[in-house]
Amino acid sequence: MIEISGLTKNFGGTPVLNRIDLSVAPGERIVVIGPSGTGKSTLLRCLNFLDRPDAGTIRLNGMTVDAAKATKAEILAVRRRTAFVFQNYALFANKTARQNITEALVTVQKRPRAEAEARADEILREIGLAEKAGSYPAALSGGQQQRVGIGRAMALDAELMLFDEPTSALDPEWVGEVLDLMRKVAQARQTMLIVTHEMQFAREIADRVIFMEGGRIVEQGPPSQIFDAPQDARTRDFLRRVG
Amino acid sequence: MRALDLDYMLGLVPVILGYVPLTLGMALAAMAFALVLASLMAVERVVKIPVLDSFVKLFISFFRGTPLLVQLFLFYYGLPQVVSALAQINGVTAAIMGLTLHFAAYMAESIRAAILGVDRSQWEASQAVGMTQGQMMARIVLPQAARVAAPTLVNYFIDMIKGTSLAFTLGVTEMMGATQKEAAGSFLYFEAFLVVAVLYWIIVEALSLLQRGVEIRLNRAYAR
Ligand SMILES: Nc1ncnc2c1ncn2[C@@H]1O[C@H](COP(=O)(O)OP(=O)(O)OP(=O)(O)O)[C@@H](O)[C@H]1O
């Protein structure tokens, strides 16, 4: 069980996250939607301490962290139990596809290199890029880079996988293959928190959809409720605008 | 105008070549120490450790702001008078020390700029997978920064090779010192210094060739 309570973040005095409460059950797949600038990315980044929350607690299966006062060790512990997939892929530019996957297993998790490499090869097959193992990110298409980005996150065996608009930076031709891979991850009942504008995808794989606006959770529920019978006027308004 | 004494010049070449190992040795040693020191200072300047940061800034400012020759004299003739442990310092050690500190100050600034040039996404991805700051620097940021800084660092190495000629003022018989002695015996100053100039020139040109090779290699890296 992952429990977030009172998570708050201000940028220059402006509240961007306003006392967010959220519980995530093991294996639950949550999609976060909402207009631009409402704090969706900030929520994910605060959960991984890429942005430092101003208040709130993060409880990750038994470990409770006071987000504002988190120590270096606590921050590392949280990061080691979560995985992050970035909008712009953010693959290590000086590492091959395979090394991108093994890097954290060896450096952070201290697993033997041979074991890490075996795991990477397994993942490369799963993401359909076994033949690109030795390629550097610069030589991969956007879709391939993002598949490696997801593979790198998969390898960590994290308790929670965070996706920040993983298909938004992609040319339309590559969106399908990345969504297919995410479906595969979802089918394995990986706990996921996904920010996306892909409504059809959300409807398909989400156990719960969260609509955020102005740094707050306005409405949440199963996709059928949020998409077909939204209760809040702001949700209806947003869905009408994104079509 | 008189004719050049070509026989004398040809005879001088092997004599001066005998001092190339000392010249290159001093430059290589100073370069190795300077690279380590400069990287440490560059990383410090980026992460900014309180108190230490002011000291590093002062260090860089001093060694960039004063002439290398003055620094060499300070180490060789000055320091032994106040620090008794350095009383036995020899010219080679003082020259390597001076070159190291002087060039480390410059190299720290180039490496720092290269570190700051590494895309923010690289830092964030390293943090997101749970790396410590040290792991992030060693595994992801510095290797990428090194690629950007490499051509500049080779330029500093070239400057350093030329800078070793100042060691003769500390009584070191390296290429320049040897030439000076030869010339003082033969009075053929023009011939002697022309020979040593050409030898420095050839060494530097060879390095420039190497530098271009390295640059081509570096540009190819990360792109297959
Ligand atoms: N580092 C920062 N410094 C200052 N303001 C920031 C920073 N990061 C985000 N913000 C502001 O916080 C607000 C929320 O940003 P955030 O990126 O979380 O929105 P979002 O919901 O992810 O939007 P989008 O759909 O456009 O990605 C925005 O108004 C943004 O300008």
Ligand SMILES: [Mg+2]
């Ligand atoms: Mg965003």
